[in-house]
Amino acid sequence: MKKLAIALMSLPLVAVSGAALAGDAAAGAEKATLCLDCHMADDFSGLGAEEIEALIVAAKGGEDHPPEIGDLADEDIADVAAFFAHEGAK
Template structure:
């Protein structure tokens, strides 16, 4: 998580538009999570993080800014917000 906080400042402003309006569809996010992420992640891996924080993390992973074993390259902006909404629903 420390790496990510350092990255936040470097992220393009456009991302803040996505993050600021983050209110996705948790059901749709769950479907993408189960198809592409559940092989390695638990659904509550990011419990306690806000939707905005998770959007920022997934965007970093997708953009290659954070080293990542999984493949997040095919995610759309909507997928990212939806997964973040799903993940942030766990406390």
Template structure:
């Protein structure tokens, strides 16, 4: 019985992670508010704001979800993600993950 329960729990987790696959093109359309602090490509020149371009998509999605739930604390980010759906957050994560990071040069 325990193995069956563990298998079901694993299947649910796998299903949840694939349900959040984002669309980078849609994320770019939704990223205008993010650009004010993080820069258009997620590589803010201002040291006060994290560079999110090139980060792992799952990390970015998890961070956005945590800001929305309140388990990650930042008043500005909490306000920014308040109205975002899971799909919006997945799209934004996909977009910023597709950008070059601060240590990667584009050719």
């Protein structure tokens, strides 16, 4: 019974830690200027941040995007993905 109580009490910590890993849409707005040269926010309409993040990671390894995309750190990618997910949902 104690294990169950401990497990139930730790659930909010798991939820908060997952939210902490999510990108910051406000920070992503500034970092997305490179992307906004070619993309509109609604280009990603209907996609979640995780899907957009995967697209950005794939684009970093591709040849169809400017080389500056390689300068995006993992945290930057999460922020940009959060920005496009937020803006695309409007």
